[in-house]
Amino acid sequence: MKKLINGVDNVVDEMLDGMIAAYPQYLKRLDGFDVVVRAGGSDGKVALVSGGGSGHEPAHGGYVGKGMLDGAIAGAVFTSPTPDQIFEAIKAANGGKGVLLVIKNYTGDVMNFEMAADMARDEGIEVDQVITADDVAVENSTWTTGRRGIAGTIFVHKLAGACAEAGGSLADVKAVAEKVIANVRSMGMAVDACTVPAAGKPSFDLAEDEVEIGIGIHGEPGVNREKISPVNDIVDKLLAKILAEGIYNAGDEVAVMVNGMGGTPLMELFVANKHLADELAKKNIKVYKTLVGNYMTSLDMEGFSITLLKVDDELKKLLDAPADTPAFVQA
Amino acid sequence: MSTRIYDCLKCIGEKIIENKDFLTDLDREIGDADHGVNMARGFTAVIEKTSPDDPDIGAVLKKTGMTLLSTVGGASGPLYGTAYMEAAKVLAGKDTLSAEDFKAALEAAIAGIQKRGKAEKGEKTMLDSLIPALDAYSAKIAEGGSLVDGLEKACEAAEEGIEFTKTIAATKGRASYLGDRSIGHQDPGATSATMTLEVIRDFLKG
Numbered sequence: 295m296k297k298l299i300n301g302v303d304n305v306v307d308e309m310l311d312g313m314i315a316a317y318p319q320y321l322k323r324l325d326g327f328d329v330v331v332r333a334g335g336s337d338g339k340v341a342l343v344s345g346g347g348s349g350h351e352p353a354h355g356g357y358v359g360k361g362m363l364d365g366a367i368a369g370a371v372f373t374s375p376t377p378d379q380i381f382e383a384i385k386a387a388n389g390g391k392g393v394l395l396v397i398k399n400y401t402g403d404v405m406n407f408e409m410a411a412d413m414a415r416d417e418g419i420e421v422d423q424v425i426t427a428d429d430v431a432v433e434n435s436t437w438t439t440g441r442r443g444i445a446g447t448i449f450v451h452k453l454a455g456a457c458a459e460a461g462g463s464l465a466d467v468k469a470v471a472e473k474v475i476a477n478v479r480s481m482g483m484a485v486d487a488c489t490v491p492a493a494g495k496p497s498f499d500l501a502e503d504e505v506e507i508g509i510g511i512h513g514e515p516g517v518n519r520e521k522i523s524p525v526n527d528i529v530d531k532l533l534a535k536i537l538a539e540g541i542y543n544a545g546d547e548v549a550v551m552v553n554g555m556g557g558t559p560l561m562e563l564f565v566a567n568k569h570l571a572d573e574l575a576k577k578n579i580k581v582y583k584t585l586v587g588n589y590m591t592s593l594d595m596e597g598f599s600i601t602l603l604k605v606d607d608e609l610k611k612l613l614d615a616p617a618d619t620p621a622f623v624q625a
Numbered sequence: 626m627s628t629r630i631y632d633c634l635k636c637i638g639e640k641i642i643e644n645k646d647f648l649t650d651l652d653r654e655i656g657d658a659d660h661g662v663n664m665a666r667g668f669t670a671v672i673e674k675t676s677p678d679d680p681d682i683g684a685v686l687k688k689t690g691m692t693l694l695s696t697v698g699g700a701s702g703p704l705y706g707t708a709y710m711e712a713a714k715v716l717a718g719k720d721t722l723s724a725e726d727f728k729a730a731l732e733a734a735i736a737g738i739q740k741r742g743k744a745e746k747g748e749k750t751m752l753d754s755l756i757p758a759l760d761a762y763s764a765k766i767a768e769g770g771s772l773v774d775g776l777e778k779a780c781e782a783a784e785e786g787i788e789f790t791k792t793i794a795a796t797k798g799r800a801s802y803l804g805d806r807s808i809g810h811q812d813p814g815a816t817s818a819t820m821t822l823e824v825i826r827d828f829l830k831g
Contacts (some may be wrong), residue, residue, distance in 0.1 A: 347698075370666070372657050373698040401798045402700035405741055409694075409703060432802050439801045491660045493649055512657040514799050515806070 297496045302491040306368050313355055317620045320359045328368045328375065329383040330355045336364040336389035340452050340458040340467045343387050344396040344451060346403055347372040349490070350498060350511060353448065356621030362455035363396075364389070364618070371593070372512045373403035373596065380410030384419060387502045388499045390418035392464035394471065396450050396582055398443025400512075422464055424471040426450055428480040428601065430535050431508030431517050442521065444511050445553040445590040446478035446601045449613075452622065456615035470612060474603065479539050481532040482599030484509040484555060488592050489579040511555070511592045525562065526569040532600045533573055542602055544578040549613055551601035552584070556591035558598055563587070582610060589621070627720070628677040630685045633828045638668035640824045641817060651813040655800040660813040662702060667697035667705070683717030686710070686730075700798055701814065704738050704751065711737035724772040731759050731779075742797065749795035749807060751814035754786030758822055776826035783819040790815045 299305050308330055313330065314323050323329045344354045345367030354366035358510045365387030369375035384393050393414070397407045404425060429448030454471040462470070484506045487496040490513065497513030500506060505528070508517035542548055552567045554560070563586050574581055582605050583624075590599075605613060617624040641648070641664045648661030671692045679685045686709050694706030712730040719726060735755050739745070746756045761782035762775040770778070790812035795801045800812070 369698045370659070370663065373659050374700070374702075376698050376702055378695045400700075401742070402698065402702070405700060405703040406698065433804075439797055439799070442802065490658055493653065493658045497653060497658050506679055510799075510802060512799070514657045514802060517802070517804070558655045 295489055295491070297489070297491055299491055302341060304369060305438070305491055309348065309351070310355070311366060313620070320618075320620050321355065324382055324386055327379055327382045329365060329379060329386065330358055330578055331365040331383065331386045332358055332360075332366075336387055338391065339389050339493040340391045340462060340464050341365065341387035341389050341393045342396060342451065342455050342458055342467070343367070343383050343393055345369065345381075345383065345445070346398055347366065347374060347512065349488075350590050352588070353590045354451075357448065357451045357619050359617070359619030361459045361615060361617030361619070361624065362451045362622060371492065372398065373611055374406045377409035377413060378404050381413045384410060384414040384421060385417070388419050393482045394454065394458070394464060394467050395421065395423040396447065396454070396471065397423055397425045398447055399425045399440055400442065401439055420464060422468050423452075424450065424468060424475060426475055428461075428475070428478045429510065430479050430481050430539060431510075431596030442510050444480050444482060445551055445599050446480045446603065448551065448589045448622075449478050449549065449601070449603045450474045452617060453609060455617065456612040459615065468484050473609065476478040477541060477604040477609070479536045479541060480551075480599050481535050482509045482511070482516075482553075482555065482597060483507045483528060484595050484597030485522070486557065486596040488513045488556065488595035490593065509555075509592075509595070509597055511590060513592060513595065519564055525566050529566050529569045529573065529600065532577075533570065536600065537577070543605055545580075547580045547605050547610070548574070549603040549605050550581050550584040551589060551603075552586045553590055553599045553601060554588040555595035555597040555599070556588060557594040557596040557620060560587065563598055566600075570600060583613060626677050627681055627685050628721075630682045630796045631677040631679065633825060634675060634685060634689060635672055636828050637821050637824045638672045640820055641665055641668045644820065648813050648817055650771065651811060651816055653736050654810045655795065655803055655807045656813065657799050659699060660817065663697045663701055664705070666816055667693045667702065669732055670696040681717070682719045682722060683713045686713035686716060689713075700742070701817075703741050704814070707737040707741045708734035709772075722772065723773055724766040727772055727775070728759070728763055728766060731755070731762065733799070735759060744797045747793065748797040748799060749790045749793050749812045749815075750797050751812070751818040753790050753812065754783040754815040755784035757786045758819075773829050776822065776829065779821070780823050780826050783815075783822050787811050787815050787819055
């Protein structure tokens with residue numbers, strides 16, 4: 295394993311201090327915790343708190359700032375943060391108007407956030423939660439843990455964050471988050487696996503000519519392994535699965551995210567986006583806005599995901615609202 | 626004073642830490658390659674924070690549960706944390722452990738895991754080792770077996786439980802994303818749970 299680290303045990307700690315050193319105008323760290331909150335606090339508004347394992351940077355600390363999150367908790371790499379850490383984030387982010395937790399649908403995240411929410415309620419803080427589950431690679435049935443929350447979560451941060459910034463109540467903010475969750479779907483793939491520092495070796499092995507379709511963001515294997523093909527064919531596969539949801543139809547408007555997994559050049563993401571834009575145009579699905587970049591990564595994994603969010607006037611307005619965070623700026 | 630329970634927990638911790646890579650490798654096959662790493666981090670903290678001077682068995686187990694909850698993370702943290710804390714409630718104030726006490730503690734631990742994880746037997750989780758272990762243990766002590774006799778049976782059943790997890794697809798946790806591709810692999814949680822029971826058995830046998 296070759297990594298630019300000093301030791302596997304202090305990666306998260308040093309990363310957070312490095313983020314604070316880079317963005318003191320946006321962020322401050324809670325002493326003794328792996329939690330970042332807005333440097334200027336969040337008084338008088340509903341607070342949004344999210345988090346998860348580390349290794350998804352800039353998620354989630356990079357989205358703490360005006361118009362998006364109020365607090366973010368960084369767990370160990372790919373490991374949900376613990377309830378005590380989440381509880382501290384809730385307390386610190388709480389501006390007196392209630393706190394909405396944005397949780398990605400993973401067994402550990404849901405359990406830890408729910409335990410923290412119980413602790414916060416015991417202290418009289420109003421807490422509610424939404425669970426993102428945008429990954430169509432996973433069949434949604436009562437027989438599985440349910441779909442994973444992946445890159446579509448960033449749209450929840452952006453739009454629910456805009457609602458909170460505009461003075462929305464906890465119920466309003468939750469309603470926006472639920473509306474985004476209902477209208478956002480994603481699917482990803484990997485050309486090569488990632489290496490968790492503490493594990494020291496790739497999370498799965500792919501042959502030189504193989505790709506993994508339906509990959510999650512934790513190096514967990516995907517749903518299908520196959521020979522690599524031109525990126526246009528891969529885009530077609532991911533898009534077909536997303537469109538099969540029946541949410542996005544001719545005449546609809548969508549926001550698009552082509553998200554890099556951390557180890558893929560922007561050049562390749564733009565190549566993917568070219569074909570994606572062409573295909574959506576052919577299907578008469580109008581692209582309202584496109585984001586291309588590394589928004590929800592998976593360490594050094596090579597690969598990408600496609601996310602579509604169906605937008606109406608309300609969601610377009612929230613998408614266009616100002617945001618000012620380390621990783622997402624909307625003038 | 627609670628020297629024995631402290632020593633026993635220390636043995637559990639050492640066993641988990643010793644098997645850090647093994648458990649992580651099992652998790653790499655069907656999960657996200659962190660079970661051993663997370664559990665080892667948790668038990669390193671448990672060994673540091675608990676003490677032979679803690680007042681009773683319940684107190685040591687409560688501290689163990691709280692420590693696991695705040696250091697392990699993932700799904701294992703809340704599940705093992707809850708298990709130890711529920712067992713602690715049953716054993717609060719106790720200095721010795723009878724065969725019946727252990728049964729009650731294991732029952733409470735399993736109930737806690739089921740409530741927190743919303744899981745049943747047959748979903749390729751630690752419950753596939755723990756529930757058969759409890760059943761085998763209860764049957765043995767019902768016919769007059771000792772704590773150690775019961776644990777011998779419990780460990781056999783837990784081992785069979787690990788084998789059983791190889792035959793089924795996961796419907797809980799990250800392994801459930803794999804569907805049938807998880808068949809053929811043993812569950813890391815069932816493995817660490819079985820290890821725990823085996824350490825307790827060996828410790829009590831002396």
